[in-house]
Amino acid sequence: MGVSGSGKSTIGIALAESLGLPFVDGDDLHPVHNKEKMAAGQPLNDEDRAPWLEIIAERIRDDLASGTPIVVACSALKRRYRDQLVRLAPSTVLIHLVGDRALIAARQAGRNHEYMPNSLLDSQFAALEPLEADEHAFEVSLDQTPEQILAEIHTRLSALTGDPISAATHTEESA
Numbered sequence: 280m281g282v283s284g285s286g287k288s289t290i291g292i293a294l295a296e297s298l299g300l301p302f303v304d305g306d307d308l309h310p311v312h313n314k315e316k317m318a319a320g321q322p323l324n325d326e327d328r329a330p331w332l333e334i335i336a337e338r339i340r341d342d343l344a345s346g347t348p349i350v351v352a353c354s355a356l357k358r359r360y361r362d363q364l365v366r367l368a369p370s371t372v373l374i375h376l377v378g379d380r381a382l383i384a385a386r387q388a389g390r391n392h393e394y395m396p397n398s399l400l401d402s403q404f405a406a407l408e409p410l411e412a413d414e415h416a417f418e419v420s421l422d423q424t425p426e427q428i429l430a431e432i433h434t435r436l437s438a439l440t441g442d443p444i445s446a447a448t449h450t451e452e453s454a
């Protein structure tokens with residue numbers, strides 16, 4: 280999770296590959312109305328996001344129920360959005376890519392997004408609610424290379440879930 284440009288897709292794809300799990304980009308699950316609204320330079324509101332978050336929550340639940348956990352990139356800016364996402368799959372781990380606005384803006388400038396204008400970054404920060412202590416989650420600084428972020432995520436995931444698979448995967452990966 281994180282604001283636009285924080286690295287959700289980049290890190291999500293790499294994390295999924297390192298864990299041998301499917302990756303789902305939440306951006307692909309937005310209704311057309313949401314994409315058109317953002318492309319027009321308007322930030323989404325709670326009503327826009329609710330059905331989109333429900334689609335993602337059901338996808339997480341359904342894939343987990345079929346035996347395949349997935350890695351998902353989703354802004355998940357507010358605490359109630361995250362509660363909606365994990366409601367159907369409480370074992371979900373939320374990973375917040377955190378960093379300062381200037382660095383994120385610089386990264387946004389370096390890419391062309393399908394629909395998201397860089398001008399909406401301030402609205403993303405305005406909506407962002409930091410993780411709270413009772414969330415099954417952790418923060419990772421985005422001011423690192425993708426490789427460093429991935430290594431930290433593996434370490435933190437193993438500590439949080441006690442899942443040797445993550446550690447084993449990391450060991451295999453670094454071998």
Ligand SMILES: Nc1ncnc2c1ncn2[C@@H]1O[C@H](COP(=O)(O)OP(=O)(O)OP(=O)(O)O)[C@@H](O)[C@H]1O
Binds near residue numbers: 287387
């Ligand atoms: N750790 C990193 N170091 C350097 N560049 C990065 C890093 N992570 C991502 N980037 C670059 O920053 C830009 C934004 O990354 P990415 O698209 O993954 O962010 P995002 O959170 O998915 O954005 P959005 O939500 O708008 O789709 C891309 O050009 C990507 O290559």
Ligand SMILES: O=C(O)[C@H](O)[C@@H](O)[C@H](O)[C@H](O)CO
Binds near residue numbers: 284
């Ligand atoms: O919650 C939101 O406002 C949206 O999901 C945005 O975050 C964009 O879809 C995503 O960042 C792609 O740029």
